[in-house]
Amino acid sequence: MARLTRDEVLKKADALKNWGKWGPDDELGVLNYITPEDIVNAARLVKKGKVFRLGLNLDENGPQRGIFGGRWNPMHQMLATGTDAVAGKHDVTPGLRYADDAINLPTQAATQWDALSHVFLVDKMWNGYPATLVDMRGAHKNGIEKFASKMVGRGVLLDVARWKGVACLADGYGITVADLDATARAQGVTVKRADFVIIRTGQMEDRLARGEWGGYAGGDAPGLAFETVDWIHAKQIAGRLADQSPGHQVAARRARVV
Amino acid sequence: MARLTRDEVLKKADALKNWGKWGPDDELGVLNYITPEDIVNAARLVKKGKVFRLGLNLDENGPQRGIFGGRWNPMHQMLATGTDAVAGKHDVTPGLRYADDAINLPTQAATQWDALSHVFLVDKMWNGYPATLVDMRGAHKNGIEKFASKMVGRGVLLDVARWKGVACLADGYGITVADLDATARAQGVTVKRADFVIIRTGQMEDRLARGEWGGYAGGDAPGLAFETVDWIHAKQIAGRLADQSPGHQVAARRARVV
């Protein structure tokens, strides 16, 4: 497999980027693909009423180990405990005994969703806003709060690991368009405009089972190969998720950019 | 209105508590009322595909002002900025320019859901677990993580403020069973087993409009009167929410406990 050049990446970004497509003030991007009718249709698909939790615990034993960017695992701190309560420490307010706590976490802890302000293309973020609009006061454009009522739609799980017949794809494996299409076909689903596509590589379960995260938060990871960006673009999906943590589904290829 | 005595509260707690109903090891409580069929039925009710955001921003200008329990508003801290990126500070990893951030917040910040380990009855928490099972290492029973895949069902908004014809119920107003029933009737809805009942008092919008939280995080608040605990118990609902922050919907009455 030939190495990818920085030039190829920039060219592809230029070819596919949707900047301006929903107007110069947009901060939603491909979430704009979702229509109210899509949501109604998605709701109709609920057949069994089974609920699956996709996220990791917010946990001090989580995958962030300082590998990248000074991130840390969620820190849990108590503000009021039952031991204090039973020792009578809360009884200044008669009848009120309680527990209380706090968390301190990087927004990239555990499972999370990247805002459109997370990654820059040279000196710009999504829709062409200057990257400098993210300063010490936060993201003045493309903040994640813009998505608060927009993350609703049809989810499609593409279980690539199962289709490949493995518990977990190998670190650095690049999932191809052929893999995606074959997996969808085998499952009898069609990826449509406005879908949230969930890629299962098996890595999260593998690491949880081992009790050891290794390079999960910043090393190589199985994920979507570079070629899939055309597929994603053409499908007009609303989002893609995976069970590997970096969020960057082309981790292995990225390392090969020269 | 007669003052409520501590004895009355304890008696009522004793009469209504569901401890043991789902076995001695249960940590879900009334969420057990929800069946998969309820979820299928709830999904079928989606008609317009409109999404409403019920939560407040995680915001340093939020309602927590140190009124109660040493809580604070969410603190937002940057780990990587666009100003740094454009100044070339990220270019040790060629081609990777990004923003990153962190939050530090009490779990009672903004809008939140109380765990069954949050409030104690004398020296026990829900299902009879000893309160001392919440220590400096966290809640060893009834932690909120137990709810991760359980908060799905039918939501019923009871817009009491609208039914009363006011923008916002008065601070300390106790919503009665008659209010709840009349509001439901006027809206043409019936509260059923396993519903999530959302009470609208108007207080959150009022405070947001004023730009001033006042005692929102710990003072008097309009909310469910003490008598409604029988209604809640009998209805077998899965949860109740409100647009006033303390979570304690009988705030005004509580102050009258003698």
Add this chain to the structure above:
Amino acid sequence: MARLTRDEVLKKADALKNWGKWGPDDELGVLNYITPEDIVNAARLVKKGKVFRLGLNLDENGPQRGIFGGRWNPMHQMLATGTDAVAGKHDVTPGLRYADDAINLPTQAATQWDALSHVFLVDKMWNGYPATLVDMRGAHKNGIEKFASKMVGRGVLLDVARWKGVACLADGYGITVADLDATARAQGVTVKRADFVIIRTGQMEDRLARGEWGGYAGGDAPGLAFETVDWIHAKQIAGRLADQSPGHQVAARRARVV
């Protein structure tokens, strides 16, 4: 009193700045004035063995109220308590029962010493280093850690409030060179090269007595008038401290810069 212009400030900065005086790589500034002999002489002045604490408590009721720069008061969080210990929670390690805690504070909390990287002159910091050397990874030049073994010398208290016969100088009062000289004369001390000069305005005691910080962390404050910068420069002192919090001893005048 005529208003100060921005141009006058820049001119004065240009006239008095010591950049380059101790070489292009220096990060100590006027602390270079202190010689080992000064320290020996300072030690000889100890006559009574009385110790005075000059700092405020690290306290959640401290002066930082979010007035400036998103700073907060020190947050104190427990990691291990005596209530947990006595409840047997530590006995996994036999015989070890203990308390433990943590603090989260802005470096400008309570009483503190400004690093030479704290304030910029246009786009440079002390000694001419680019301000951009302070990025998300910290201060790559002029960090406070450079002072770790350098803050030792003779301290001279100039009790201006006492000399003026008041408990506390008025907010915004500008202490003049005449005030400083008269106070020193009245006290029988001479300010010398390498001294740490401590100005007492009475404001800290006043606020502690009132139990109310007011604008202490960012409003007007009594402090050294602009004209004293020549005095400070000529005296070659090693540092100046005051019992008012902003650190900026010309707060009132600054507001008058046009």
Add this chain to the structure above:
Amino acid sequence: MARLTRDEVLKKADALKNWGKWGPDDELGVLNYITPEDIVNAARLVKKGKVFRLGLNLDENGPQRGIFGGRWNPMHQMLATGTDAVAGKHDVTPGLRYADDAINLPTQAATQWDALSHVFLVDKMWNGYPATLVDMRGAHKNGIEKFASKMVGRGVLLDVARWKGVACLADGYGITVADLDATARAQGVTVKRADFVIIRTGQMEDRLARGEWGGYAGGDAPGLAFETVDWIHAKQIAGRLADQSPGHQVAARRARVV
């Protein structure tokens, strides 16, 4: 070397503890040994004016690695950067460009001084105060703030490693009374009432040189053998310090308590 029993430890504690010696309300303990005259005499010993820094940096690469008690290394977070300043982000306040930051650290990070509320003897802390006086609101007795103006006196370095002719004592080595006396004799110093005795084991330098802390924050460490508690008690010293982090100078022996 015979193993130490828990009973021997408790007997010794009972024999040597100073509880009540300075009255039932005392919170200073052996710091009471220091008189103003001791401080005057200590100051007279300054001959060369050389200053030595004994502390570690507050550093994210410090010795706390989560080995014990959920402690972490100091976290440094920026509130204002030079990159922001130069990008014009501060210019809402004309002429004010600055850097600002914050730290979040367990009080046992880097180098530190234990409060008398840190370790309990069964269910009591120093002077017999109940351990439960340390709750979620902090230490209501024996807090470290009581020491704020008390940590001044004569320091005596006992360089045991140098006397033994090694760069670093072996992990778990128990320094004996004979070692202490021989080291003092070789150095020509006499340990006196009210001294702060500093033990040098070489471990801190060793770990800094290796760039690897290992078990520094919670494993075995060279330190004072159990027998030295009699020596410490008899000498009436004001404090003991060491260049190994746990603070517990008998770490190796502790592991042998049966």
